[in-house]
Structure formats: C-alpha cells, structure tokens
Amino acid sequence: MKTKYLKNVVTLQLQEEKCTGCGICIEVCPHNVLALTGNKVRIIDKDSCMECGACAKNCAFGAIGVRSGVGCAAAIIIGKMLGTEPSCGCSDGGSSGCC
Amino acid sequence: MVDLEKNRKYWIAGEIETPVGKVAQVSTRLVSGDLLGSWKARWGINRMNYTVSPGLYAVGTPDQNSPVLVTANYKLTFDALRKELSDLAAWILVLDTKGINVWCAAGKGTFGTEELLVRLGKEKLAQVVSHRTLILPQLGAPGVSAHMVMQYSGFRVVYGPVRAGDIKEYIQAGLQKTPKMRAVIFNTYDRLVLTPIELVAAVRPSLMIFGLLFILNSVGIGPFGIVDLYAYIGAVLVGCFLTPLLLPWIPGRAFAWKGYLLGFIWAVLVNTLNGWPGELTYSWLRSIGYLLVLPPTAAFLAMNFTGASTYTSLSGVLKEMRIAVPAIVVSIVSGVVLILVNNLIGS
Numbered sequence: 001m002k003t004k005y006l007k008n009v010v011t012l013q014l015q016e017e018k019c020t021g022c023g024i025c026i027e028v029c030p031h032n033v034l035a036l037t038g039n040k041v042r043i044i045d046k047d048s049c050m051e052c053g054a055c056a057k058n059c060a061f062g063a064i065g066v067r068s069g070v071g072c073a074a075a076i077i078i079g080k081m082l083g084t085e086p087s088c089g090c091s092d093g094g095s096s097g098c099c
Numbered sequence: 100m101v102d103l104e105k106n107r108k109y110w111i112a113g114e115i116e117t118p119v120g121k122v123a124q125v126s127t128r129l130v131s132g133d134l135l136g137s138w139k140a141r142w143g144i145n146r147m148n149y150t151v152s153p154g155l156y157a158v159g160t161p162d163q164n165s166p167v168l169v170t171a172n173y174k175l176t177f178d179a180l181r182k183e184l185s186d187l188a189a190w191i192l193v194l195d196t197k198g199i200n201v202w203c204a205a206g207k208g209t210f211g212t213e214e215l216l217v218r219l220g221k222e223k224l225a226q227v228v229s230h231r232t233l234i235l236p237q238l239g240a241p242g243v244s245a246h247m248v249m250q251y252s253g254f255r256v257v258y259g260p261v262r263a264g265d266i267k268e269y270i271q272a273g274l275q276k277t278p279k280m281r282a283v284i285f286n287t288y289d290r291l292v293l294t295p296i297e298l299v300a301a302v303r304p305s306l307m308i309f310g311l312l313f314i315l316n317s318v319g320i321g322p323f324g325i326v327d328l329y330a331y332i333g334a335v336l337v338g339c340f341l342t343p344l345l346l347p348w349i350p351g352r353a354f355a356w357k358g359y360l361l362g363f364i365w366a367v368l369v370n371t372l373n374g375w376p377g378e379l380t381y382s383w384l385r386s387i388g389y390l391l392v393l394p395p396t397a398a399f400l401a402m403n404f405t406g407a408s409t410y411t412s413l414s415g416v417l418k419e420m421r422i423a424v425p426a427i428v429v430s431i432v433s434g435v436v437l438i439l440v441n442n443l444i445g446s
Contacts, residue, residue: 003285003346003347003410005352005410005411005415006352006353009412010412024245027237027258027281029281030237030238030281030283030409049412050409050412051413051414052205052206052240053241054205054237054240057240057242057244058244058245060244060246068206068413069413070206070406071408071411071416072403073406073416073419074300074403074406075406076413076416076420077420
C-alpha cells in the first residue's frame with residue numbers, strides 16, 4: 001500500500017537538456033519518482049518525492065535540482081527555535097522522535 | 100584500523116590477516132545482548148551512544164576479490180546488516196556517522212562523500228581489495244556523490260538494495276537490483292517499532308503538564324482529577340501510537356489532520372464515558388474544553404511522526420505546519436481557558 005503525502009508541494013526540477021540518460025537518479029530514488037523515456041529521464045510521480053536529494057547529489061551533470069531537507073516537523077521546530085536549518089536533533093542527544 | 104585489543108566485543112568472532120594488518124571478523128548471528136540493545140535503543144535508552152567503532156571489518160573469510168559493503172556506525176544498523184550476511188565472505192566498511200543510521204546520517208552529510216573518502220584512505224582499502232567497487236546502501240545516496248568518490252578515489256560506488264535482507268540476493272545476482280529492492284516500504288511493523296521513541300519523547304513535556312496541574316490544584320484552580328488524567332494520556336497515546344499505527348487507513352494526507360481526527364474521536368469518547376448524550380458528570384464548558392484540547396494535542400504529536408515516516412518531504416511538512424501549528428495553538432489555548440474558567444466559576 002503506497003501512502004501519499006501532500007499534493008503539489010515538491011520542489012523537484014529536471015533540466016532535460018542536461019540529462020544524459022545515465023539513470024543513476026532512477027537508481028537512487030526510493031519512491032520511483034523518475035523514469036527513463038528514450039534516452040532522457042522524466043519525472044513521472046512528483047507527489048511521491050520526499051526531497052531527499054539523492055538524485056541531485058548523484059547527478060554528475062547537474063540536471064536535477066531540489067530543495068532537499070528533512071521532512072520532520074520536530075526538526076523544523078527545533079530549527080526555528082535555534083535559528084538554524086531544519087536538522088534532526090537526534091545526534092545532539094535530543095529526544096525528538098525523528099529518525 | 101579497528102584496535103582489536105581495545106575493542107574486544109562479544110560480536111567479534113575472530114580476526115584475519117590482511118596486507119594492512121589484522122581485521123576483526125564479525126559474527127553474523129545476533130545474540131541476546133544485541134536484541135536487548137536494540138530494544139533499549141527503540142525505547143531511547145542509551146540510543147545516542149549505541150555505536151560500533153568505525154573501520155574495516157570482515158565477514159567470513161574475505162579475500163581481495165570479496166565485495167565491500169559500506170554502512171553506518173549505529174549498532175542497530177550494523178546488526179541489521181551483519182545478520183543478513185551468513186555464509187558470505189565480505190568486507191564491511193563502517194563510516195563514522197556519530198551513531199546515526201544510514202538514511203538520517205546521509206541527510207546530515209555524515210554518511211557522505213567526505214567521510215567515505217577519508218575512511219577509504221585510513222583503512223587503506225585499496226591495498227586490501229584488488230577490485231574498485233563499493234556497495235553502498237541505496238538510502239545513503241542523499242549524502243554521497245558517486246561521481247565525486249570515483250573522481251577522488253578511483254572507487255566506483257554502486258547503490259545496493261534499501262534493505263539489508265536483500266543483499267545476499269543482490270550480490271548473488273551480480274549486483275543486480277530488482278525494483279522491489281529499490282522501493283522504500285513503510286509497513287505496520289515498521290511503524291510499530293518507531294512508536295516507543297515517540298512515547299518516550301512525550302513523557303518529559305507530559306510530566307511538566309502534570310506538575311502544572313498539580314500546582315493549579317494546590318492554589319485552588321482545580322480540581323484536576325482522574326478524568327483529566329486519562330483524557331490527556333489517551334490523547335498522547337492517540338498521537339504517538341495509534342495514529343502512526345493506523346496511518347495509511349486514516350483519511351486525509353496531513354499527519355496533523357490524521358492525529359486530529361482520531362483525537363476528536365477520543366475526545367467524544369471521553370465525554371461519552373462521562374454521560375453524553377445524557378447528563379454529564381462535569382459541566383458542558385468542560386466537555387467543550389476537552390473537544391478543544393485533546394484533538395490538537397494528538398494532532399501535534401502525530402505531526403512529529405512525519406520525521407519517522409519514509410515519505411514526507413520538507414516542503415510538504417512546512418506547508419502542513421503553516422496551517423496546523425497556529426490552529427493547534429489557538430485550539431489548545433481556548434480549550435485551556437474554557438476549562439480554567441469553568442474551574443473558577445465552579446469553585
């Protein structure tokens with residue numbers, strides 16, 4: 001059963017002209033957001049993207065852009081309070097439920 | 100290199116000789132100590148300190164052609180990996196992720212390109228194996244640039260399956276991944292094991308609330324009693340346990356909404372247990388107070404489960420919070436005011 005999150009919020013973007021169709025982005029995507037059509041990658045299920053950034057990080061051609069970060073409310077609250085980027089408090093000994 | 104003398108652990112079965120010195124050989128069987136440790140980590144006991152020393156380990160009797168598996172130094176992660184490697188000869192390269200699992204560490208960048216390059220150098224892996232392939236867990240990909248690792252070390256990074264349980268099949272198939280190995284699932288059991296830490300996280304604020312109610316009782320703005328106690332505890336259980344467990348079946352998409360919905364049902368149930376639709380054992384003001392306080396309490400706790408889930412995006416959570424957080428605050432504050440007013444006019 002595939003549970004979906006909010007619609008039309010994801011920041012994932014693909015610059016087709018830079019794509020060489022190597023497919024590493026498809027390889028690393030945990031939610032089957034991307035697929036190869038011909039020799040180019042396409043975004044086929046944008047709403048399933050969790051903005052982890054794996055595709056962008058592994059694209060050697062800079063064809064993918066996404067504002068990546070943790071989809072974690074507790075991390076965002078802590079980030080707001082400390083004035084930092086949302087980051088899991090887990091490693092800092094915080095007991096927030098994230099990860 | 101893992102210092103064998105200093106790090107003699109029960110899960111180390113032996114040691115093997117390599118061109119760069121002795122390497123610890125790990126057992127692929129989990130024993131009671133591992134299971135107890137996992138259980139404790141799930142409940143937040145010693146969770147931030149549940150680590151293995153970063154470095155190179157051996158499984159079975161690997162040689163220069165054996166595959167290299169890269170992982171994090173959270174012991175829960177390390178155990179999940181090694182228990183799947185029975186009858187296999189492989190190297191395990193443990194990165195220093197500060198005791199955080201692969202996915203979260205990749206998000207932070209500690210399971211990342213730089214740490215991988217440093218660790219490769221420190222362990223002199225290029226002298227231990229003759230091939231140049233590293234198998235990384237797919238969920239490490241947000242932290243690692245495969246092409247950068249290649250550029251700086253000559254090692255080719257391949258992303259293996261998401262779950263350690265598929266590794267044997269993946270290796271036997273010649274590093275071929277099926278679509279199933281690539282997909283992240285989040286089934287009922289996956290969610291269930293993540294609920295204890297949510298409950299533990301709720302304990303401290305809850306104790307503060309109990310303390311506050313006790314003070315209010317003693318200065319005469321009470322009485323807060325047994326109904327308040329179970330109503331509140333119920334809302335916490337709804338937010339931290341029931342909502343995560345029933346997640347896919349609760350209508351709606353936003354976590355806070357899902358928590359609110361179940362919290363609302365709980366609030367109605369509390370009032371029903373106390374007389375609804377007939378005469379209530381407390382005032383109607385208090386019953387409305389419960390309807391205003393309990394659902395958003397559950398909603399807030401459920402919203403925090405976004406971090407534990409495997410499918411929420413930062414953009415989505417930000418959008419959810421923009422609506423949910425003000426609504427939660429307004430609802431709880433007005434409910435608390437109602438209950439306090441009720442207590443004041445009632446006493």
